[in-house]
Amino acid sequence: MNGNRLDEAARAAWLYYVAGNTQDQIAAKLGVSRQSAQRMVSLAVAEGLVKFRIDHPIAQCMDLAKQLRDSFGLVRCEVVPSDPDSDSTTLGVAQAAAAEIERWLRMEEPVVIAMGTGRTLKAAIEQLPSIECPRHKVVSLTGNIAPDGSAAYYNVVFTMADTVKSRSFPMPLPVIASSQSERSMLHSQPMIRSTLELASTAAVTFVGIGDLGPQAPLFEDGFISEQDLASLQQAGAVGEIVGWAFDAQGRLIDGITNDRVASAPIPARDTSLVIAIAKGGKKLPGIRAAIKGKLINGLITDETTAQALLNELN
Amino acid sequence: MNGNRLDEAARAAWLYYVAGNTQDQIAAKLGVSRQSAQRMVSLAVAEGLVKFRIDHPIAQCMDLAKQLRDSFGLVRCEVVPSDPDSDSTTLGVAQAAAAEIERWLRMEEPVVIAMGTGRTLKAAIEQLPSIECPRHKVVSLTGNIAPDGSAAYYNVVFTMADTVKSRSFPMPLPVIASSQSERSMLHSQPMIRSTLELASTAAVTFVGIGDLGPQAPLFEDGFISEQDLASLQQAGAVGEIVGWAFDAQGRLIDGITNDRVASAPIPARDTSLVIAIAKGGKKLPGIRAAIKGKLINGLITDETTAQALLNELN
DNA sequence: CTTGCGGATGGGCAAATACTCACGAATGGC
DNA sequence: GCCATTCGTGAGTATTTGCCCATCCGCAAG
Incomplete structure (x- = not known):
């Protein structure tokens, strides 16, 4: 019966x-x-006799997010709808990232938030409403000095601190030092040191992921030379986070540029939530690698990219 | 927003x-x-964003469906549970019809689907999820112009084509022309002709069944006059499909309104699956007649109606 | 600037739903 | 045939949900 x-x-x-x-x-x-x-x-x-079906694009996204979390052990994952007609690299994810950042900012207890750099993050910051958050600390993982000595345009900490009125800790450094010894010297300065230490205590970290193809942002913005880029590609680099280049397995690449990167290390994943904000085919290998190597444990991306990540899973 | x-x-x-x-x-x-x-x-x-679907052959209903198929030579038959306390004329059958329509839409090969009109069909269409089916053609069997000249509300092809993104072929006609000659004239227009031809090639047809009692939808919606209705009743009409009135034997009634009905003929049962979606006591005589006269060879109904149809069989 | 309107919001409460527990019937092994 | 285990049941209770209503907010007209 x-x-x-x-x-x-x-x-x-x-x-x-x-x-x-x-x-x-x-x-x-x-x-x-x-x-x-x-x-x-x-x-x-x-028994699964009842099927619920939400007939709305957002539902599809939530499904994908859940699959990504389950498949890759991500702590936090958000998928936004893709607009196939737009070739923006930030549309949607910037808004979603802003919402996520805002959630942290609205917390009552003081929080240390670490920020990476890049166009995507910049776009996200621009979506932030202005709120008063003097209790929080926003610390940059990466230098704010461009190769020409000016303040790097894509450094986001200034804009952010300005918008949300929190205490900000930029890094008066180049992104990549000219030599290993220069980096050591810079890092030994007391102020930098304390900022680096603060970064390592961040409760949450937001980073972008840069591709290392021919139009690698790191190269286009003049942080690394054409030779460096070629060497990195040669060594199997598929992406970078705040300057740290990694291969398809998500392992940081020894030598080349990585021994000169002046950025703080990516905060430890066991104590900090490290959320990458990235979408698009160019970044796909980098995203995949960062997940695989557990460089990140959170991801905000779009539908198409999410689908692609899951497809590769076979 | x-x-x-x-x-x-x-x-x-x-x-x-x-x-x-x-x-x-x-x-x-x-x-x-x-x-x-x-x-x-x-x-x-x-808003209908949430669709529920019970994915289980309920034995009782399956049984009734099988009996109906066997007794009446129906090719396709679906019976859904009845809710005795609900007086909705669409509850359940609309969902089941949507599921059936969806099955056809999900087919890879292009299909021509013909649609009738009415409240039941309208309710069914509203249960459809939005899917991309540009390969299929949805053709209306009946005119989309209401007696007052506006677009007939219960014409379903627009809504459907919109939801499933298929190519749609409406009929810019009144449901019932004012005279036989007007109908001839309308039907001789090239565009209408090709649509009528397309309708005759439909692989599957979904229609409602209208009763011709005092609250006949055809009368209530102003398509036929009170005199017409009385004449039809006098002539033994018990139901109508896309305007075509028929008697208890399922024979189309000559004259009265039928020589002015501008709808396409019901596609031939030997080449097309013609599925009626109807339930309820009022429609029972019409359903019985349509089956008897082989105007339809498929039926989606509810438990109570199915039981009643079988009881009449003795 | 005030007034009034429409729509959104949250508090509160009654209805509906989910869960826990103890009991008793059915099942099955010995 | 007896006992042990499992399964389903109803009672009672905690939680969740649905709905009403007073209030608030934004906005536009006066």
Whole structure:
């Protein structure tokens, strides 16, 4: 009589979800107690007889986000709808990232928030509303000095601190030092040191992911030379986070530029939530690698990219 | 930002039905009050964003469906549970019809689908998810012009084509012409002719069945006059499909309104699957007649109606 | 600047639903 | 045939949900 029970359960579920009866009404109609009716309905749900379907683009995204979390062990994952007609690299993810940043800023207890750099993050910051958050600390993971000595345009800490009125800790450094010894020297300065230490205590970190293809932002913005880029590619680099280049397995690449990167290390994943904000085909290998190597444990991306990441899983 | 509200509603509904959160949890996650969360969920349900589907052959209904198929030579038959307390004329059958329509739409090969009209079909269309089916053609069997010259409300092809992104072929005609000659003239127009031809090639046809009692929809919606209705009743008419009135034997009635009906003929049963979607006592004589006269060879109905059809068989 | 309107919001409460527990019937092994 | 285990049941209770209503907010007209 197993089938019969499921039959009745299906009928109860039908009456409940499709016909909109209450469990009392169902109980009366099927001639059982209300409790039994409740059990039938929940049995039908548990047995998967009832399919819920949300017919809206957002639902698809939430599905993908859940799959990404489950498949890759991400702590936090957000997927936004893709607009196939737009070739913006930030549309959607910037807004979603801003919402996520805002959630942290709205917390009552003081929080240390570490920020990477790049166009995506910049776009996200621009979406932030202006709020008063003097209790929080925003610390930059990366230098704010461009190769020409000016303040790097894509350094986001200034804009952010300005918008949200929090205490900010920029890094008066180049992104990549000219030599390993220069980096050591810079890092030994007391102020820098304390900022580096602060960064390592961040509760949450937001970073972009840069690709290392021919139009690598690191190269285009003049932080690394053409030779460096070629060497990195040669060494299998597929992406970079605040300057740290890594290969397809998400392992930081020894030598080349990485021994001169003046950025703070990416905060440890076991103590900090490290959320990458990135979408698009060019960044796909980098995103995949960063996840694989557990450089990040959070991701904000778009539908297309999410789908691509899951497809590669086979 | 109308879309944004629905976005949030869809998100809330997803969290509620798919992820199984309570409204409190949703409220916390979305940063709103529980009441707002509740409103979002119910908005999503009200807007039809949420579709429920019970995926289980309910033995009783399957049994009735089989009996109907065997007794009446129906090719396709679906029976859904009845809710004795509901007086909706579409509850259940609309969902089942939507599922059937969806099955056809999901086919890879291009299909020509013909659609009738009426409240039941309209309700079914509203249950369709939005999918991309540009390969299919949806053709209306009946005119889309109401007696007052406006677009007939219960013409379903527009809504359907919109939801499923298929190519649609409406009929810019009144449902019933003012005279036989007007009908001839209208039907001789090249565009109408090709649409009529297309309709005759439909692989599957979905129609409602209208009763011809005192509240006949054809009369209530102003397509036929009170005199016409009386004459039809006098002539033994018990039902109509896309305007074509028929008697208890399922024979089309000569004269009266039928020589002015501008709808396409019901596609031939030997080449097309013609599925009627109808339930309820009022429609029972019409359903019985349509089956008897082999105007249809498929039926989606409810338990009570199915039982009644079989009872009459003795 | 005030007033009034429409729509959104949250508090509160009753209804509906989910869960726990103890009991009793059915099942099955010995 | 007896006992042990499982399964389903109803009662009671905690939690969740649905709804009403007073209030608030934004906005536009006066």
